[in-house]
Amino acid sequence: MTGVITTLRNWAWAFAVAGLAAGFGATPVLAQEPPIDYGRFVPALVEDYALPTARDLRDRLQELEGDVARLCARPEEVGDAGEATSAFADGFAAVVAAHGRLAVSRFGALADASALERLAFVPDPRGVLRRQVTRLLAKEDPSALTAATLKDKSVALQGLTALEWIAFSPDGAVVLGTEQPDRAYRCAYAGALVAGLIATANEVGRGYASPSGQTALLLSPGPDNRLAATPKEAAEVAFKALMTGLALMKDQVLERVLEPGPANGRAARAPFARSRNAVRHLSAGIEGLALAITAAGYPEGAEGARWIGNSLQFETANARAALAAVPADLGAGLADPEARARLVYVNTILSGLRGTLAGELAGHLALKGGFNALDGD
Amino acid sequence: MRSTVIDRRAFLTGCAAALAAAAPNVPRARAEDALAGLAGSDDPLFVAARRGSDGSYALAVTSPEGIDVLTIPLPGRGHDVALCPATGRCLVFARRPGTFAVLFDPLGRAGPVTFQAEAGRHFYGHGAFSPDGRLVFATENDFAAARGIIGVYDVSGAFPQRLGEFASGGVGPHDILPMPDGKTLVVANGGIETHPERGRDKLNLATMRPNVALIDREDGALLARFELDAELHQLSLRHMTVSAGGTVWIGAQHQGAATETPALLAALDPEKGLRLHDVAPRLRGKLENYVGSVALNREESVVAASCPRAGRMLYFATADGRFLGSQTRADVCGVAPLDDAGFLLSDGEGGLLQSDAPDTAPLLLASRAGISWDNHMIAISPR
Numbered sequence: 001m002t003g004v005i006t007t008l009r010n011w012a013w014a015f016a017v018a019g020l021a022a023g024f025g026a027t028p029v030l031a032q033e034p035p036i037d038y039g040r041f042v043p044a045l046v047e048d049y050a051l052p053t054a055r056d057l058r059d060r061l062q063e064l065e066g067d068v069a070r071l072c073a074r075p076e077e078v079g080d081a082g083e084a085t086s087a088f089a090d091g092f093a094a095v096v097a098a099h100g101r102l103a104v105s106r107f108g109a110l111a112d113a114s115a116l117e118r119l120a121f122v123p124d125p126r127g128v129l130r131r132q133v134t135r136l137l138a139k140e141d142p143s144a145l146t147a148a149t150l151k152d153k154s155v156a157l158q159g160l161t162a163l164e165w166i167a168f169s170p171d172g173a174v175v176l177g178t179e180q181p182d183r184a185y186r187c188a189y190a191g192a193l194v195a196g197l198i199a200t201a202n203e204v205g206r207g208y209a210s211p212s213g214q215t216a217l218l219l220s221p222g223p224d225n226r227l228a229a230t231p232k233e234a235a236e237v238a239f240k241a242l243m244t245g246l247a248l249m250k251d252q253v254l255e256r257v258l259e260p261g262p263a264n265g266r267a268a269r270a271p272f273a274r275s276r277n278a279v280r281h282l283s284a285g286i287e288g289l290a291l292a293i294t295a296a297g298y299p300e301g302a303e304g305a306r307w308i309g310n311s312l313q314f315e316t317a318n319a320r321a322a323l324a325a326v327p328a329d330l331g332a333g334l335a336d337p338e339a340r341a342r343l344v345y346v347n348t349i350l351s352g353l354r355g356t357l358a359g360e361l362a363g364h365l366a367l368k369g370g371f372n373a374l375d376g377d
Numbered sequence: 378m379r380s381t382v383i384d385r386r387a388f389l390t391g392c393a394a395a396l397a398a399a400a401p402n403v404p405r406a407r408a409e410d411a412l413a414g415l416a417g418s419d420d421p422l423f424v425a426a427r428r429g430s431d432g433s434y435a436l437a438v439t440s441p442e443g444i445d446v447l448t449i450p451l452p453g454r455g456h457d458v459a460l461c462p463a464t465g466r467c468l469v470f471a472r473r474p475g476t477f478a479v480l481f482d483p484l485g486r487a488g489p490v491t492f493q494a495e496a497g498r499h500f501y502g503h504g505a506f507s508p509d510g511r512l513v514f515a516t517e518n519d520f521a522a523a524r525g526i527i528g529v530y531d532v533s534g535a536f537p538q539r540l541g542e543f544a545s546g547g548v549g550p551h552d553i554l555p556m557p558d559g560k561t562l563v564v565a566n567g568g569i570e571t572h573p574e575r576g577r578d579k580l581n582l583a584t585m586r587p588n589v590a591l592i593d594r595e596d597g598a599l600l601a602r603f604e605l606d607a608e609l610h611q612l613s614l615r616h617m618t619v620s621a622g623g624t625v626w627i628g629a630q631h632q633g634a635a636t637e638t639p640a641l642l643a644a645l646d647p648e649k650g651l652r653l654h655d656v657a658p659r660l661r662g663k664l665e666n667y668v669g670s671v672a673l674n675r676e677e678s679v680v681a682a683s684c685p686r687a688g689r690m691l692y693f694a695t696a697d698g699r700f701l702g703s704q705t706r707a708d709v710c711g712v713a714p715l716d717d718a719g720f721l722l723s724d725g726e727g728g729l730l731q732s733d734a735p736d737t738a739p740l741l742l743a744s745r746a747g748i749s750w751d752n753h754m755i756a757i758s759p760r
Binding site: 111128132157213241251369376 | 404405406407410428430431432433440441442443444456472473502551577615630667669685686688707708709710724725726727731738740741742743744745746747748749750751752
């Protein structure tokens, strides 16, 4: 009887996380299944997803560093300015995609020392970044011009989102390196930003490769481990972080841009819309979610959940195919009924995935979640 | 209410000066950036306990966007923060059955001071300052006698001194707040007997009798005690907020059968007694019988109640207790006034959200990976 009650409680949490507090759909799993090996999930997640994904981000950033240097070289050294501009735009887009694939996971080294926020300051619905960067540019604050000193400043001033703000105009054109009165300062700041981002990506990679911080705690659960006393708790922490990443894509990106209102204004709510990379970032996040869940092997963890792995691949592929047909200019996409319908379709897919993962998969694996909800006062 | 108005210019100037000297665990430049970001707005700062990515516990002073201004490591999981209206200092208490409390200055003007509960006592996570800031009253458990008490501390010196204690008027005192008259304390005696040797086990569910007590803080005299009807004796009255007019709003947690779904918000008018306010019928039975925190907005027109187990926020009109609406958010619990009408919400997944209206989805302002915000949050509200 206790087992039944526990299972039902787990499902209550799952429904709450899935935003399905009213409860419907699948029946809790009560059939006898082999014991779940909770110890397999986090090591596989780190080894087969986090490490290569963090490495990829670092590699893309290192390429971008050269792009920034070319863009900001003296005019006589630039050569073909148009080529340098295109190379930077392509390099930035590649970094945004790499970031999307990694950031959705939100666990381990990403969660340590505000690394995720230092990589990109999102969401930012009230324009903190705009205010802080504008103030920085007006003051030409020298403390933002080296990676070492920039690291001590506001996280909003350190990330890819800050680089996007100074490098792109509101209409998506590359303005970094162009003849602006503050060209030299912007270029020096851009250089510091990329150097700092490389350092942060290296820090994250090291945190996964030579486990430290949260990664180490999740890889070594035990009675003295203050974050995860058991392998099951470690698996829960990582799974919950992934579900939060999924919820952010659905609730804070798609649903917000699909609200009624002027298309361009709604588009600006999505991360990286300014550089016309919002759709790319969203698609990469969906790809990253599938990569992470698959690498961790959560669906393989319980006999009755194996179908979820196939469903995840199918649904995320559909979502990414739909996004591939949405214009990079999200404002234009929202104004176009056909493209908007594709975004609505992707939102529906994510909603279904949330129910499948946070509801059914969590139920099959008996994963619990919550901090205040689990042990309140 | 869980907010204190302080002079904005003095606050920001004080912060900048103090942070130049010391800001534990937050780089000075980052704290200054956060404060500079506040200079052009009417935003408050927020103070709350939290768990970090490595499972450690801390107290944080943060902007609505989650940019830390100050963090102080805690020896264990914290619970609520009391704010002194006279000095601006704060006191964070250990979550029950913890025994530590940390007195600190949210401007970083003085280092934090940690002190312990008396032997034979533990804290319940809540406390209140006297109007002049000299005394602190903490809800405590005399667990050998299964008796709720209020510990009295003098915090005017370099180190807090325990002056004595008086009865809380019930068992399992939880939240405690000063009433607007400056003389009376209101205590939510949750009614649940616990003992540290039994962890967080509830030992008297069959016989529990929660109440809300009004106590003279100067002599500990019990001025009044309010109970619900006998059939609601398992409705533990736990968290409160008080309006300027003296109405006490109380969030409850039902310890009875899950099939019983009593109203979870009560209002106490000391002249008229307790009155329950229920949600719309469609939500009854969907709240997991649990309210985690309550707060008023600045203009005191709306009282918000969080239901972390159900993943839901509830809103009621203070004028008549009418249910206004609800929002869903997994693991939401902390709630504090953000501006005249709205609230800032916090959750166990690092989220800070702006709630402007009861029937629209709150706006996510921050989502800090690895952070779990704890049950309660207070606003330091410059005007």
